[in-house]
Amino acid sequence: MKIxxxxxxxxxxxxxxxxxxxETVLAQGNAERIGLDEAFxxxxxxxxxxxxxxHDMPTHKEGVKFVFDLLLDSKYGALKNLDEIDAxxxxxxxxxxxxxxSCIVTKEVxxxxxxxxxxxxVHNAGHLRGLRAVDALMPHTPQVVVFxxxxxxxxxxxxxxxxxxxxxYEKYHVRRYGFHGTSHRYVSQRVCEMLGVDIKTQKIITCHIGNGASVAAIKNGKVIDTSMGLTPLAGLMMGxxxxxxDPSAVTYLMEKLGKKPQEMADFLNKESGVLGITxxxxxxxxxxxxxxxxxxxAHLALEMYNYRIKKYIGAYxxxxxxxxIIVWTAGVGENQISTRWNVCSDMDYLGIKMDKERNNCRGKERILSADDSRVKVVLVPTDEEIVIARDTQELILEARK
Incomplete structure (x- = not known):
């Protein structure tokens, strides 16, 4: 099956x-600047x-169409016909x-x-444009959504x-939802496979630390808390x-700066965090x-950044x-040696003991903690796409029965 x-x-x-x-990757890429000049x-x-x-891509429909063209290209793709795509x-x-x-896409979905x-x-509108572009170009190909x-x-x-x-909550669905769930799901399952333990017996803290960052507490295979909230803005200090x-700091700044709600949201999402401090x-x-x-x-920003991750680990x-088990993943979590070391240092009370030589690595599966550490600290590169592909295959096969 090709997904x-x-x-x-x-x-x-x-x-x-x-x-x-x-589970072989046949082709991959990233279309950028859709709807803008100099798209590629x-x-x-x-x-x-x-x-x-x-390539000029005024809308997502043209973007998806060009992706399909590339998949059929002998140099860039791996297909002779789009009918080879099962879902x-x-x-x-x-x-x-x-x-x-996850579920198969219907009109109701x-x-x-x-x-x-x-x-x-921003996110859901873009996702919908992609869904509808595929439906317009390949109306008979089933689609699956993974949330x-x-x-x-x-x-x-x-x-x-x-x-x-x-x-x-009843009227407006205001609550904590959390994000990066596909990543947290993949690395929590993968780390248990690596260590040969049953996820249903483990207390795991997964740290998805990238430009966007979140931490999740996973007890016996189920999330009991996560740092992001109604939106991805909550929780850790990010890029x-x-x-x-403090919400009062937000309203105070709105008054001082004369910002409207959306302008303030943009300010907190795009001009704050590490960028804002440095x-x-x-x-x-x-x-x-x-x-x-x-x-x-820069030194202050790193101290703030690391401190907040440490604080969430302690809370969870x-x-x-x-x-x-503590798992590190995503761009910073997989590659920034100093962040992992500084966060996991001075946490003896939890039974965490890092190994400096083991921690000196980037982007590959590895146990980072010392042999006598009560808590296993592990680097697991994330793979959200394979989770989406697996869910898609499973649902399509079930639908065919």
Missing amino acids: LVLNCGSSSIKYKLYDMTG VKVTLKDGSKEEIM VGHRIVQGGDLFEK EDGIESLIDLAP DNAFHSTMPPYAFLYAVPYEF SRSGDI GISSDMREIENADQQGDPK AAAMNGVD
Whole structure:
């Protein structure tokens, strides 16, 4: 079975084509600047090198059409006919409390995703455009949606509700949803396979630390809490997102700066976090370089960044009455050696003992903790696309029975 996985943003389309027989990636790339000037697709070739192809893509329909063209190209693709694609799987950021698991796309499902646009206006609108583009170009190919917040749907009400009048939850669905669920799901399952343990017996804290970042507490295979909230803005300090902040500080700044609600939301999402503190960049590699050159604000940003991750790990260890495994994943979690070391240092009370030599690695599966550490600290590169492909295959095979 061949599965095409699409992750459609407001102006981008990431794609991966899988042969599910061996879960082999046949073709992959990323279309960027859709609807803007100088749109292009960055294609990963069979030898691992990348090539940029300029192509005008006014809408997602043209973007998806060009992706299909590339999949049929002898140099960039792996198909002779689009009929070889058995199904298309999509990442959907916000499923609200309407969707607690992956499902095959129907008119009702599409309407449900559309009804949640207010909760994730940029993301869900982009996802819908991708869904509809595929439907227009390949109307007989089944599509599956995998929701970013679905893995977090096991959180108990006392963890996901905000302390505001209950009617706001009933009327407006205001609650903690959490995101990066597909990643948290993959790495929590994969780490148990690596260590030869049953996920249903483990207390796991998964740290998805990238430009967007979140932490999840997973007890006996189920999420009991996660750091992101109604939107991906809550929780940790991130590349350009503020993370947790006193709501009164927000209204105070709105008055001082004369900002409207959407302007303030943009400010907290795009101009805050590491970027806001340093004034340099939202890229942690640049911040680490600046710190090494003696920039005091870069050093402060790293201290703030690491401290907040440490604080969430401690809170979730308390919530689960202990922790057996801590997993690091995503761009920073997989590659920034100093962040992992500084966060996991001075946590002897939890039984964490790091091994400096083991921690000196990037982007590969590895146990980072010492042999005598009571808590296993492990690096697991994430693979959200394979989770989407597996869910898609499973649902399509079930539907064919």
